[in-house]
Amino acid sequence: MTIPTTPAMLLRVFIGESDEHAGRPLYEAIVLKAREMGLAGATVLRGPMGFGRSSRLHTTKILRLSEDLPLVIEIVDTEEKVERLLAALEPMLGSSLVTLEAVRVVRYGHGGGLP
Template sequence: MQILNQAVSLRIFLGENDQFDGKPLYEAIVMTARERHLAGATVLRGPMGFGKSSRLHTSKILRLSEDLPLLIEIVDSEDNINAFLPILDGMMSSGLITLEKVQVLQYGEKAAR
């Protein structure tokens, strides 16, 4: 397998109920990333988690939470991610953002052999 490129993984941890301009924050972030032509974004919903407040958010029937933890992951070049960070900062009032350098092994469809 050939390493195609160095990139940065941007991870955004937030709650399902977080809002921006009257719509879910996770939707606003993904749509903004798309408008800025970032390589891609994925939203993952967690069945359980807690943050700074230590308040437990869970999808268990007996403790049903409507504010489940979400993770948005975006992988792109370091320059593109760095250009996106100030925009993201203006959209978020709370949450956690992490950056990690990654090696992209494949992007797009594999060529037919």
């Protein structure tokens, strides 16, 4: 049996919990921009440990670093919508890591594929 799917794009943005844009948490600014632009949805995931370009360890095990835990924002939508969002986010992304990945949506809500 072949499962019907819809081609889509997965945008992942890796940032620190303490990163900000225009006085608000960066993860919040990204999610609100995605919502404003009508993307299908966004999820913010908080990691218990990680390191980035500086190789500085961020972990819940070291109290003084626990305020800057790694975050991943995942957004899935059509390639066109994700690319428009990425262009709008560019000025606020700073030292983040951003990845794009082609995905196949199996289910989105009760209706199946993306709207």
